[in-house]
Amino acid sequence: MIEPGLYNYWIVVILMMAGFFIVMSHGNLVKKIVGLNIFQTSVFILYISFGKVSDATAPILDEAYTEYSNPLPHVLILTAIVVGVATSALGLALIVRIREAYGTVEEDEIIAQDPDS
């Protein structure tokens, strides 16, 4: 088997920075949510990848196998994914309301409409 090395961590780092950059640099609120999702996903991948044990199977009790992946990080991330979905849904719902109130989802145009804030 080829030695996997640390490439999973590189993917995590790249995804994380990409997502973070999108959140910070884009003025479009929907794109911000997209960035936020990528950002969160990177952490999910981190957890899932270090729960994986080389040459082990899924953690299902069976006499034929003795080595299992660690289910705990996976369970944690299952919860985190649900939270992530809820956050995105709430964020998108807020965007709908913002769009109703301001008629735009661009951050700079929104700020321009509320000069004194």
Add this chain to the structure above:
Amino acid sequence: MIAEHLPALQVVIPLLAAPVCVLLRRPGPAWALATAASWAAFGVAVLLLIAVLEQGVLSYHLGGWEPPWGIEYRVDLANAFVLLIVAAISAVVLPFARRSVAAEIPEEKAYLFYSMYLLCLTGLLGIAATVSSLSSYVLISLGKDRRALTAAFQYLIMGTIGATFYLLGIGLLYAMTGTLNMADLAQRLPAVSDTRTVHAAFAFLVIGIGVKAAVFPLHLWLPNAYCYAPSVVTAFLAATATKVSIYVVLRIVFTIFGPAYSFEVIEADLVMIPLALAAMLLASTTAIFQNNVKRLLAYSSVAQIGYMVLGISLGSVTGVTAGIVHLFNHAMIKGGLFLALGCVFVTLGSVQLRDMAGLGRRMPWTMAAFVIGGLSLIGVPATTGFISKWVLVQATLERGQWFFAVLILASSLLALVYVWRVVEAAYFRPAPEGAAEVSEAPLAMLIPTWLLILANVYFGVDTSLTLGVARRGAETLLGGAA
């Protein structure tokens, strides 16, 4: 029998009441249920504190699973104290909420408001950060002003980034130690503490939770969120949400990593002390230039969080005591002040300084409450604010840092200036021409306000409960690793 399950009851009561509120659909019954649930939670919190004072640490295994496999709720003095703060503020704020919510939130949405409020309370009591933050985004977005929406969105983005950082930090710790239980973490960390992974985990955890706690300079979401949220939400969140996060900082720094590691190996105090001082001075100065009184108080909150962080990062028993005692005192100060502003908002429909001109004669009770709360914020003797600052100054002098003590006093002077601006407008300026005739706020709102304000005076004179518990809490936190 029931006493064994107190730690779980604390969370379960508001959690179950929340969906029932949705089923009730009418604001009146929903409010009554929310109030009852909140009072019950307060009762449980009092019992818990008494139990902890008598028996020491309580350990509760959710669902009967033994740690480290199951989830363990550990209740010691520090978190029993925080639970008491949250539950007490909620028990006072809810009776106030009825009129305030009726004035600020459309009637058909009121039951949803109470449901969200209870969920937020659940999250804060159970230290379940995601529950409380998601519901607080919703609560903030319910503000009348459309800017409440953008404020909530900004909070959502920053809060989620903070939570994700926190998750990442936990993940890195788990990768190094193979456990998520705080006590086990503290035991196993020293063996691996010199690795870069653990250093990074520390940074991610502190910064992640720092966003939620609005530690300067991660406070950008706070002024807008507090400013445009409904009055009740502002009072509740200002008094509790940041406090719970500060408590989590305490846990991370002292329980998981231990003071020796945090302050001697990582030297977190080198970063935290300057930031705390900057928060005290810069946020107070910004507060002086605000024309919206809610926003003024929000900036002042950022400064007050600076005091707490300063106390914590001094790392001595006195310092941590100052931090914990200020958690409690600031919850009462800001709770009382924001409730007074809620009274103003309900009758006047605005909290702009220019609209509040001459209000001292038209709403004498409300403004008197505001003045006493303001005095406490400044730290005048015989108020709680004085106690916190006294202990904090003591802690800095213990370390021989008289320069910090001077800065604390300077920041108090700045507080004097911004509180004075409100007092000056309310008492020494004539009411503007054609101002709406307003009379005193309804009694149902005044009583909760005065309860918190009088608590300020009471705990400023009799400090045995607050200081005593805070000191013992600080000793347990520091003793864990010393």
